[in-house]
Amino acid sequence: MMQEDMRVLAHEEIADQIFKLKLEGEMVQTITEPGQFVHIRVGGESQSIAPLLRRPISISSADPSTKTMTLIYRSGGLGTSLLSETKIGEKIDVLGPLGHGFPVDATPLKGKALVIGGGVGVPPLYGLSQALIERGVHVTHVLGFRSAKDVFYQAEFEKLGRTIVMTEDGTSGKQGRVTDVLDSVDFDAAYTCGPIPMLRALEHAITEKPLFVSLEQRMGCGIGACMACVTHTTDPNDAKGYRRVCCDGPVFKAREVELC
Amino acid sequence: MLDVHLPGLKLKNPVMPASGCFAFGAEYSNLYDLKVLGAVTIKAATLAPRYGNPTPRVAETPGGMLNAIGLQNPGVDEIIRKELPRFEENKVPVIANIAGSEMDDYVLTAEKMSQQSAVNALELNISCPNVKHGGITFGTVPEVAAELTAKVKAVSEKPVYVKLSPNVTDIVAMAKAVEEAGADGLSMINTLLGMRIDLRTQKPVLSNLTGGLSGPAIKPVAIRMIYEVSQKVSIPIIGMGGIQNADDVIEFFLAGASAVAVGTANFVDPFVCPKIITELPEKLNAMGVSDINELVGRSWKK
Numbered sequence: 001m002m003q004e005d006m007r008v009l010a011h012e013e014i015a016d017q018i019f020k021l022k023l024e025g026e027m028v029q030t031i032t033e034p035g036q037f038v039h040i041r042v043g044g045e046s047q048s049i050a051p052l053l054r055r056p057i058s059i060s061s062a063d064p065s066t067k068t069m070t071l072i073y074r075s076g077g078l079g080t081s082l083l084s085e086t087k088i089g090e091k092i093d094v095l096g097p098l099g100h101g102f103p104v105d106a107t108p109l110k111g112k113a114l115v116i117g118g119g120v121g122v123p124p125l126y127g128l129s130q131a132l133i134e135r136g137v138h139v140t141h142v143l144g145f146r147s148a149k150d151v152f153y154q155a156e157f158e159k160l161g162r163t164i165v166m167t168e169d170g171t172s173g174k175q176g177r178v179t180d181v182l183d184s185v186d187f188d189a190a191y192t193c194g195p196i197p198m199l200r201a202l203e204h205a206i207t208e209k210p211l212f213v214s215l216e217q218r219m220g221c222g223i224g225a226c227m228a229c230v231t232h233t234t235d236p237n238d239a240k241g242y243r244r245v246c247c248d249g250p251v252f253k254a255r256e257v258e259l260c
Numbered sequence: 261m262l263d264v265h266l267p268g269l270k271l272k273n274p275v276m277p278a279s280g281c282f283a284f285g286a287e288y289s290n291l292y293d294l295k296v297l298g299a300v301t302i303k304a305a306t307l308a309p310r311y312g313n314p315t316p317r318v319a320e321t322p323g324g325m326l327n328a329i330g331l332q333n334p335g336v337d338e339i340i341r342k343e344l345p346r347f348e349e350n351k352v353p354v355i356a357n358i359a360g361s362e363m364d365d366y367v368l369t370a371e372k373m374s375q376q377s378a379v380n381a382l383e384l385n386i387s388c389p390n391v392k393h394g395g396i397t398f399g400t401v402p403e404v405a406a407e408l409t410a411k412v413k414a415v416s417e418k419p420v421y422v423k424l425s426p427n428v429t430d431i432v433a434m435a436k437a438v439e440e441a442g443a444d445g446l447s448m449i450n451t452l453l454g455m456r457i458d459l460r461t462q463k464p465v466l467s468n469l470t471g472g473l474s475g476p477a478i479k480p481v482a483i484r485m486i487y488e489v490s491q492k493v494s495i496p497i498i499g500m501g502g503i504q505n506a507d508d509v510i511e512f513f514l515a516g517a518s519a520v521a522v523g524t525a526n527f528v529d530p531f532v533c534p535k536i537i538t539e540l541p542e543k544l545n546a547m548g549v550s551d552i553n554e555l556v557g558r559s560w561k562k
Contacts, residue, residue, distance in 0.1 A: 001291070003531060041528065052475055052528060053320050095530065218316050220325070221527040223291075225283040227332045228318040232311075242311060242332075247287070260315060 001098060001223070002027055005091040009068060011084075015152035018120070019084050020060075021071045027096055028067045031059060034127035035101025035193075035214055035251045038071070039222035041093035042082045051079040054095060056219050056246070058193075060123035061130060072123035072152070098222050099250050102128045106210050107189040110136040114187035116178050116202060118144045118194025124214060126153060128191055129160045140164070140185050144198065148172035179205050196259050203254045211254035217245040224248075232258045261541055262552055264298070264519050266496045267444040268381040268419035269353050271298040271519060274552060275509065275537050278500050278523035279303055279357035279383060279423075280329065284343035288530060296534050299353040301521055302343065304385050305373060307365040309335035314467040319456045324475030324502070325524055326454050328468035331359050336369045340376055347378040354378050355421065359385040363408055366398075371415040381418050384409065384443075387425030387450035399425035399450070402437035409441035419444035421498060424489075426481055427453050435489040447498045447521065448489065449482045475524040476502040483515045490516025490557050504532065506539035510547075513555035 006025035014020045027038075039054040062069040075084040086092060101124070107113040113132050117125045122143055129139050139161040145151045148171035157163040164181055165173030174181070178194075179201045190206050192199060193214035202211060220226035224247035232242055234255055243249060243257050262273035276299040277288070284302050285294055294300060312332030319326045333339065347354045356373045360366035370382055386408060387399035398408050405422070413420055422438040424431065426449040435446055451472025456465045464470070482501025490497055499517025503509060504525045512520050525532045544552060 003529070051320055052323060052524070053318075053325060054528065218318055220318050220327070221281075221287075221530065223287045223530060225287040226281065226318070226327075226527060227283070227312065227329050228315075228327065230312070230315065230317075230332065240334075 001096065002030065003093070003095045006094045008086055008088050008090050008092060011086060011088055013084075014072070016149040017075050018150070018152050019073055019075055021073070021083075021086070022068055023071065023092065023094065024066075024068050025094070026067065027094060028062050028069045029064050031062045031064070031069065031097045033101030034059075034104070034131045035124045036097040036099050037124075037250060038094050038096030039098060039219070040083065041095075042079045051082070053220065054222060055079040055083065056098075056222055058124040058214070058250075059097065059127060061127035072120075074120040095222060099246055100248070102191050102212055102214070102251050104128070104131045104135060104137075106212065107132060107135070107137050110138075111188040112138045112140070112186055114140050114142070114182075114185050114190040116142045116144075116190060116192040116194070118178060118198040119146065119150065121192075121194030121198075121214070121216070122153060124193055125191065126156060129157065133160055140187065142166065142178045142181055142185070144168075144178040144194065145172070177201070182206070199259050203259070206254065212251050213254055213259075214251045215245050215249055215257070215259070217250075219246050222246045231260055234258060261544060261550060262537070264553060266498075266518060269299060269355070269519075271353060273298040273537050273540065274513075274519035275533055275540070276301055276355070276498075276519065276521050277526055277533055278521035279355075279385070281523040281526045284339065285346055286343075288526070289346070291530055292534050295351040296537060297352055298519065298537075299355055299380070300347070301355040301357055301383060302339070303333055304331050304357040304359040305333055305336040305339050305369055306331055306359050306361075307336055307369045309333065309338065316466055317468070317471075319465040319471065321454070321456060321473065321475075322477065324473050324477035325527075326456060326466060326471030326473055327451070328466045328471035330468065336372050340372065344376055344378045353380040355381045355383050357383040357385050357423070358412070363411060366408060367411050367415055370412045370420070374416040374418040379418055381444070382412070382416055382420045383447050384412055384420055384422045385450075387423050387427075399434070400428050402433050405434060406437040406441035409438045409443050413442040421445040421447050423447035423450055425450050426478075426485060431485045432488055432492050435493050439493045439495050443495060445496045445498065446489065446493065447500065449478070449485055449501045452478055452481060474502070476504055478502050479508065483511060486512065486515040486517050487560060491560055503536075504528075506536050506543045509536060509540060510543060510555060513552060514557070514559040516557040516560065518553070518556050
């Protein structure tokens with residue numbers, strides 16, 4: 001984990017309010033797992049009064065050979081709106097890489113993985129799928145979005161494996177929810193990131209095979225000290241009774257912690 | 261130049277992380293050597309383990325943040341067993357923050373903690389706004405605060421600093437009450453009680469409804485209170501509330517603080533404490549000050 005002023009190599013809007021940000025720096029060499037995240041200070045040197053706290057954003061993919069990583073985030077709140085104004089060549093104060101990511105070795109070598117994403121939870125799954133494919137794993141993607149204007153990275157995922165896009169209104173791909181198509185896919189392990197209702201539905205639907213879920217939570221420090229992002233374990237006899245999403249997660253085994 | 265001597269605390273510099281913003285040091289010790297710090301104030305200990313409040317526990321505000329963690333900690337015995345050994349070699353002085361909901365559990369917790377060799381002083385947390393019972397009541401009624409201070413002093417083997425709440429009408433009365441009851445020093449200020457409401461849900465953002473406001477937004481309140489209190493008491497003050505850089509540290513000294521604690525800024529920049537410690541000598545040189553102790557209360561001293 002390090003703090004670095006990373007250079008912006010590319011920055012563009014790839015779907016409605018969805019931005020793709022490519023950063024360059026030494027930190028990239030220290031990323032160990034897909035699904036880790038960075039904590040970004042927006043407008044750090046601007047002396048503006050807000051925002052004070054850093055913003056956690058998942059790493060979508062990383063390339064150590066060029067020291068570059070790609071983040072995909074949704075602009076909406078104060079921090080991410082300011083972040084979306086960052087220009088190519090500018091530097092951004094980044095703390096990372098943080099947290100524990102997806103265990104790719106939960107899928108046997110040359111096995112089959114199911115990767116399920118919802119909305120702005122899709123980005124970290126791209127790096128995951130790349131890492132799985134390096135192990136010779138056959139990956140199927142199910143990506144859920146609200147509407148056609150929200151869909152991103154469909155072509156990128158299609159290059160890695162079979163990709164089923166679902167939209168709530170049917171304006172792109174199939175109409176419905178990600179859980180509607182699970183029966184048609186054969187897999188050894190599943191990985192997911194997305195809104196809580198989707199994660200809940202998947203924890204109910206996938207009980208016979210390993211499933212790993214990545215959580216989002218409001219964070220303070222991002223390194224495990226402030227206890228802002230804790231969640232209860234589902235096991236009442238667990239020694240600690242809680243996990244910190246920032247450093248014990250953000251990826252957990254299905255049903256290890258309460259989804260909230 | 262930066263050496264500061266306070267009851268129980270021989271500090272090589274006056275900068276320490278504030279309680280609750282540094283856990284028990286483990287996470288930050290992965291980032292830098294904790295012995296560069298003047299001291300470490302560890303997260304509040306209670307007699308029994310506490311999970312704390314449901315999430316959301318934090319909400320950002322202009323220039324600050326609200327928190328309602330709710331004193332999550334594994335309990336005093338577990339802290340002594342698992343967390344204090346990290347400080348056993350006494351490389352950095354430790355101030356142990358003590359909280360409770362009844363007089364008796366404060367006293368028992370303080371007694372146990374003060375007996376530990378790694379602990380140099382206690383900080384009596386009578387001002388946490390995020391627990392349903394105790395905490396804040398001890399911090400808002402001078403007679404109750406004085407009674408608790410006296411009881412803790414009676415059992416403590418180490419000096420006791422009382423952490424004051426800013427959520428009172430007369431901070432000087434609180435300070436004088438705990439000084440008369442035997443406090444060796446004061447920590448001030450704790451967070452200001454606040455609330456944020458989500459426009460979409462039209463409900464408070466925090467599950468606890470209210471939370472403690474910290475960060476640069478509260479610095480002027482802290483400065484004013486330290487300015488008032490330091491003129492009326494003769495015990496030293498550890499100042500805190502929105503400190504982000506060496507200039508802020510100097511401002512707290514000028515107001516009347518004899519040391520400082522850095523809280524929320526650790527979340528923004530985990531390296532902020534060592535950075536401030538490095539910057540301080542430069543700033544003092546530029547002011548023609550050879551000893552930081554000279555600055556204490558200079559804003560009001562004739």
